[in-house]
Amino acid sequence: MSSSYIMHREGENDFTPVISNNFWNSLRMYVMRKADADYFSEYFCGDRETNTGFDESSFLRRLTEELGCQILFFDDNYMPETLEVLSFAEYVYRFISVPISTEYDNYHRIYYHTKFDSKKGRYEFTVQLNDMFKKFKHPYEIKQGKISRIHSKVLDDRVDSFEFSNDKSLNGQLKKAIAFFREPNGDKKLEALGILANILERIKTYEGDNKKRSIEEILYFISTDSKLIGMLDNHIKSITMISNECNIRHKELSKIGVNDERVQEFLFYSYYNIIRLILDCYKEKKNTIGNP
Template identity: 25%
Template sequence: MKMELYSARNGFRKTRPKTEKISPEVYSLLLGCCNQYKNNLIHMFSEEEHHVFTNRDYTGFDEGNFETRLIVLIPTLLRDDSGKFRAPIASESYDQYAILDLIEFFSENIKDITINWNNQYKDYQIIDTCESSNVFVDFQRDINELFVESGVLYTLTNKKIIERIVENSPLSKEVEQNIEAIKEEGTKELLADAIALYKTPNKKNRPLAVQQLWGAFERLKTYYSSNKVKSAERIVQDMAGENDDFNTLFNAEFKQLTDIGNKYRIRHQETDQTDITDSKYYDYLFNRCLSLIALAIQYLE
């Protein structure tokens, strides 16, 4: 249950720094949250058990099959000596994306269940699985509350995938809706792919996202015809209207972004390209290029 504690209510708590790093403590909390929903996977991992005192069979959760399946699917999940999944300790290296994979696995597969005791003596529980998956809403809420409380810049979306939260970015729902409205399928597809790559938690996808975005930018310049120069001029004129100053500004920005795409190792891999040496530069490049595209597509016919 989300609640605001005394120090937060009264302004004594320092703002928690935002991060994409999942600490061992946060990893442990996320793992614990998943474990609370394991019975919602019983439709996938069930085994017949026998209760000695009542001499009856009932369906239980198959821990062994669950652990085996997950270690094959997500091999970097940490395990203890008994094979149980565990959180990392502070001094060891670990794959933080493994816990995100686990969250997505639960999101995709959990189903609603009903749980009842077999009798008044509560010998064992009877778990029945439903076809619905309304429980995902609760799981999503619990996971996202942990992300928010810990300052971790990820979110579990309604599509049941983890996306990173990009702060101070022109990327918004309105921009994504405008992209969906683009008539030229090639440009729309490149932009959608670039955004999807940019939202993934894995930093290795940042160069690919920027590459795709610059590809969309170059294709956008041919929106009206195969004559790139004339087509781009029309886009700029529509953006600027009758304002010569903004016409000059947008022309200069189109040219500079074109030069950046040619000079730096974004779209090409020649030996004379300038390497992008700091991963943080990819955020800058992505946001700068997207800002111009987001404005331009609002003026397309």
């Protein structure tokens, strides 16, 4: 959805993973507006007899209990860390619900809520939050209450759509690597690279324990052109050298550090794409995959 305001349409084009003060202000105002509409009254009602209103103190106490850290939500001068903001958004998702049934008490002459719809509230919040991520150019999205990092939309769609192999152990490791790569916490990306590097080493043994001979046979499942096979083989050797010389597979102090997230993202897709290519072609030709 296109933003209504030029500052969002024509502002900085680059997405930044560090949550901005503008995003936090927008999220706070949205939550406060929904609190005024009794969207949190099912769990944090100001009047327990009517299930209306908003009890700020119980909302904050539960927030601190859930996260283990104190977020000064109602302090205009307070700016939490990125992971705290994202965790707060997941907290809101858990407890937001729409009041859908109201009755009138003739004796007390007041209205009170009798029913809430959490599914509707969560849907509204999901749409709103994802729109805010786009508007303020932060590379995140929320799905079913969980926030993850977005990288390349085209490549991420391919990652999501790929059905791996019949090698259950490898499938589990691939899914783990993808999950780590999408964590907002950047430290997990290096761990994801290590998993992919080890997966590639596993694949090299699909046609025998002699990796050099095995990978040559595996590449013939991709192409029978000797020049292309040679180039693919050189590409695999290059990324294998990177994983061995850098702090990807091994953590010795002498290893080259790969700490720039842009380099980590480049390497992730480099590893992933060659793994996907091999598995796709191998599965197609062999029908089943795994160590013979």
